[in-house]
Amino acid sequence: MKFSPLETPLRTIMTPGPVEVDPRVLRAMCTPILGQFDPAFTTIMNEVMEMLRQLFRTSNRWAYPVDGTSRAGIEALLCSIIEQGDKVLIPIYGRFGYLLTEICERYGAQVYTIECEWGNVFAPEEVIDEMKRVQPKIVAIVHGETSTGCMQPLEEIGRACREMDILLVVDAVATIGGTEVNADEWHFDGVIGGTQKCISVPSGMALITYNDRIEKVVLSRKKVERGIQTDSDRSILAAGKTIISNYFDLSQLQDYWGPRRLNHHTEATSMVYALREGLRIILEEGLTERFDRHRLHERALIAGIEAMGLSLFGEKKWKLPTVTCVNIPDGVDGESVRHMLLHEFGIEIASSFGPLHGKIWRIGTMGYSCRKENILKVLTSLEAVLVYHGVHVNKGEGVQEALKVYIEQSKAIGAGR
Template sequence: MVFSELFAPSRTIMTPGPVEVDPRVLRAMSTPILGQFDPAFTNIMNQVMEMLRQVFQTKNRWAFPIDGTSRSGNEAILCSIIEPGDRVFVPIYGRFGHLLVEICERYGAEVHSMECPWGEVFDPQMVIDEMNKVKPKIVAIVHGETSTGRMQPLKEIGKACREGDILLVVDAVASIGGVQIKTDEWYIDGMIGGTQKCLSVPSGMAPITYNERIENILSARKKVERGIATEEDLQFSRSRQAIASNYFDLSMLQDYWGPRRLNHHTEATSMIYALHEGLRLILAEGLEQRFERHKLHEKALIAGLEAMGLSLFGDPKHKLPCVTCVEIPKDVDGESVRNMLLEQFSIEIASSFGPLHGKIWRIGTMGYSCRKENILSVLGALEAVLIRHGVNVHRGAALQAALDVYNVERLADFSFKKLS
């Protein structure tokens, strides 16, 4: 059997991940391979750590990627700090809260959870009140929930966790690099990001950061396992059970990413190149400017969808700026619409999960996919496909509404530049 040369069609990817990769990142991935302990490569690793600190908005010593998809970052932090019988509290407002529960249970935690309807988020005080009842060692929560397009406020929860000496671990896979999230200011002890969303890097790495509160647990666990723990160490860990995962053991990964450079695994060299370039581009754009760009294109998308006559799903006050959830019109086959968008226009949008499956579409505006031409393309194509499916849309209104947003923003930007 003869196999043909690899071919991947060109797509406009407007899902909540993966997203289109910046061409400059793709070029960086073709950089020649270096040995993982070559000084030239370890220098690149150090630069990645420093850029991650800036993107995470933290002064933490530790900020590095886990080789694996976003889920690997969640597992690495949680498995490294959970000891059998530890109480973990997980507020759930979408699919990925359930994932945190599963990971914690697999490592022997006693998990307590609370839920709110999909499409809503928690009043922070509700979480704090429940947390005070449960008295957990760890609170694990999602910041940007892509399954519902909502974003949970964290600042008050983080402050309460710190005051109660509770560790706060945050899944920021969908939000890092696209919306404001302040690791230190919000008292986040451990945070997980993803490359394939707002960072616009291929899937395959999970950038993480954690502070000395977590580092103390890692150090104490290692000493307890070796039988050399002091009384101070025993305040952080009393378990003699080794961390279940070798691959995700953060104490071992510290030795790999730190100055000792002890071999743990063979680093994914080309992915480090990709992450380096993706982070460099974010910092060159500027975090605040990048956040504003995501808000602008979200605004244009929403204006177009509503002008078309479609309804948005979920609590608008807590909408995740880089994911827009659209209610599927009555009697319309949502999958048929998605298939036609892909087949006829090479545009991909997403469906959803669980109770929202078949009820909403999710349109991602993340990273490099978050561009004016993409917004206009998806609006024009969606209108055409809905007409083909017999939906009575307001023809031509969507693109005009989006263009109005861009025109107003352009004029405002021009006026500001003239004044300054």
């Protein structure tokens, strides 16, 4: 069988991930391969670690990528600090809280959960009261839930965790690089990000940072070394529980990314190139300026959607700046709308999960996808598709309201000069 050369259609990707990749990142991926211990490459590794510290706003010694999707970073952090029977508290307000729960249970944790209705977040005191009741070793929580478009306030929870000597592990996959994530100021012990969302790098690496409180636990863990196991390790294995992953063992990854450069795995060099360029672009733009850009395009999108006559899902005060959830009008086949957007206009938006499946669309405004031309194209195309589906919309008003946001912003910038 003869296969033709690879050709993929051009898309405007406006999902909560993956998103469009900056062309400069794609060019960086064409850079010639270096050996993973070549001094030229280890210099790049060191630069990536320093850039990640700036991205996470941390002075942590450890900030590096884990090969694999965002989930790989979540698993690496959790499996490296959870021991059999450890208490872990997980507040769940969307799909990815359940993912944290499953991972913790697989590594033998005694998991406690609290839940709130999708579309809401927790009042910090709710979580803190449960921490006092459970007395967990770890609190694991999602910062931005792409399944609901909500963002959990964490500063007060982080302060309480530090006061109570509880480790706080935060899934910041949907927020890092798109809105404020202040690891040190908010007392995060471990944080996980991903490349495929606001970083605008292809999926395939998880970004992690963790402090000396996490490292202390990592280095104290009992490990199976040279085939010799302690009685405690044998009993855990007999119970069918994993002691620790080999691939995701942070103590081994530290030896690889640290000055010892011990061989752990063969590094995905092209992905490191891509990550370095993606991080360079972010820092060149400036974190504050980047967050302001995401807020601007979010504001324009919301203005357009509401002017069109559609409504948003969830409370605005808890809204995740990088994901906008739109209620599907009554009687409309949401998947038919998505299909037409993709095949007639080349635009991809997302559906949702669980109790929200078929009820909302999710539009991502992340990283390189978060651009004026994309916002205007989505609004124009969505209006056309909805009209085709017989939905009453305020024709032409959506794009006009979005344009007003952009024009007002331009005037404000001009007045400030």
